[in-house]
Amino acid sequence: MPLGRAEAFARKEPVGLSLADGLGMGLGFTISLVVVSTIREILGKGSWFGIPVMPVGYPGMPYLLKPPGAFALLGLLLGIMNFISLKLEAKK
Numbered sequence: 001m002p003l004g005r006a007e008a009f010a011r012k013e014p015v016g017l018s019l020a021d022g023l024g025m026g027l028g029f030t031i032s033l034v035v036v037s038t039i040r041e042i043l044g045k046g047s048w049f050g051i052p053v054m055p056v057g058y059p060g061m062p063y064l065l066k067p068p069g070a071f072a073l074l075g076l077l078l079g080i081m082n083f084i085s086l087k088l089e090a091k092k
Contacts, residue, residue, distance in 0.1 A: 040076075
């Protein structure tokens with residue numbers, strides 16, 4: 001899907017804008033992967049890059065380390081984003 005979107009954008013815009021769009025899309029996707037994987041690692045094992053970040057005795061959430069845990073976490077993050085967005089719109 002993102003590849004089709006990038007191609008549709010590149011077809012209508014000049015090379016410079018298409019390059020900037022591609023770099024922005026790639027950077028955004030990379031940031032989202034890093035955020036999801038960091039949350040999964042910290043909540044799943046209690047460590048980040050092997051460095052303990054949770055209190056001693058933290059049992060961890062092994063479900064988050066499995067593939068379905070990524071989908072559950074992504075759904076939770078999207079729900080939180082939608083909730084915050086609705087709260088901000090209600091303040092206007």
